[in-house]
Amino acid sequence: MPRMSQFIYLIICLVFVSCAPDPGLDTPLEDKNFNQLTSHESIIEFVQILDRRSNFITVDTLGLSVEGRVIPYMKISSGEFGEDRLEKLMVMLFAQQHGNEPSGKEAVLALARDIAIGKHDELLGHLDILLVPQVNPDGAERHERRNADDVDLNRSHLLLNAPETIALRNLFHRWEPYVTVDIHEYQPWTRSWLEEGYIKLFDEQYGLVTNLNTNETIRLFSEKEFLPYAEREITGAGYTFHNYIVGPPDRIRYSTTSINDGRQGFGILNTFSLILEGKNARTPTGDIQQRTEAQQHALETLLTFCKEKKGDILSIVRSARRDLITTTQAEFVLTxxxxxxxxxxxxxxxxxxxxxxxxxxxxxxxxxxxxxxxxxVKQEVTTVPDAYLIPGSEYRIIELFEKHNVLMKPLEEGDVQRGEYYIINELTTIELEETEIIFPELRTETAVHMAHEGDVLVPTDQLQRMLIATALEPQSMHGLLQYDEFRHLQQTGRYPIVRVDLPDVATIFDR
Ligand SMILES: [Zn+2]
Incomplete structure (x- = not known):
């Protein structure tokens, strides 16, 4: 071919490639004409295609599910992922903790594809993004909410009793993203609504952090800045939107404050953390195109917000996390x-x-x-001590804190710590969030603890400060004592965990 016609041929090819739909870059759902949900196997294939196609996308493995399925995730950056923490805001989006809520996975794959074909280059100048399309592959393959061990992953962020949740939280601790979004679908066809004669029908709902032990500035920012922005952008695109509300119609409120869910569970680490709830359908693939597009639009709204408010989010989260490490005697809300x-x-x-x-x-x-x-509204409060002492006999709590990446210092035989013990006089119950909570009546006693091998000191001047207090305080409405797995804490007498106030807690780790 003469040189000129080669050139023209090349131009024609380029125009053709950039204009024509690329069949290789339909998402698996699009490829099946929205008639079949994307299987786990197809996710694996598709993210590998994206990895090959885009210089910005790197696929890695989060871990394995109960049944040994690989859980992939994507690291997305226009530069070196996670290298530029001053100028780039890191955002983590994760979908399908609940296997019967598929549209989040489909939306994340569509978003990743759009990134791969260069639609979102502008965002990538400001954001590094972690995408986890499917946290619960075993549940998804069966179209069931829970994992193969019958664990609800979105109730397992405190106990970490599922490999999928542990893997997700390890990814968080590897990078400590400033923004997290947990993507779900709510089911409007529930009995309590139907019996009222109507169902709520928001296409999209964003839920915010509401637990009062999360950082107040982040809570206010979410409510005053993000929520109106999301409402404007999402309704502007023709979808219905609301702040995420739950409950039978006779009592409507925001969803749980418990840190066993993904939103509050990352929120308690002072993350700008959200839950996204799209509208599910009566059948798995019912309206799946519309559901997926609505979810993708809601996610793009969040990412655009993060780009526009990057400076604010960086400084708010940085300062909130610094507070966790430097504040002493912080107030802790028990109920x-x-x-x-x-x-x-x-x-x-x-x-x-x-x-x-x-x-x-x-x-x-x-x-x-x-x-x-x-x-x-806050009810009972206490303060967070400088440290908690966990006796070696409570090895299951120590193992749990290891999974939570909590810094602990082993004590040596004979080490002496002055501390405050709780003596539980009586176990009473109160109702909060329509649930019966165990609320111990107790008093405190000061005592000297002679350490044994295996005892550990858990200083609270760390990212997990409020998570540690939530877990260990016996009157904490979301504490370990509330769970059957830690039923042995539900007894009168001396509570095993000791509150310790140290003269200079900063010396524990020689920081
Ligand atoms: Zn869900």
């Missing part, structure tokens, strides 16, 4: 209640009426909900 304010919540809803054993849908109506409990 939180839900309260009403003067507002009446008005939401759009879809009328439903029972016909035989099914429900038929009617009109979209506006419903006033008077039993709206939007406030999380």
């Amino acid at each position: 939180m209640s839900r309260e009403k304010d003067s507002s009446i919540l008005t939401i759009p809803a879809l009328e439903v009426s029972p016909v035989n054993d099914e429900y038929e849908t009617g009109d979209t109506i506006m419903v006033d909900i008077e039993n709206y409990f939007p406030l999380v």
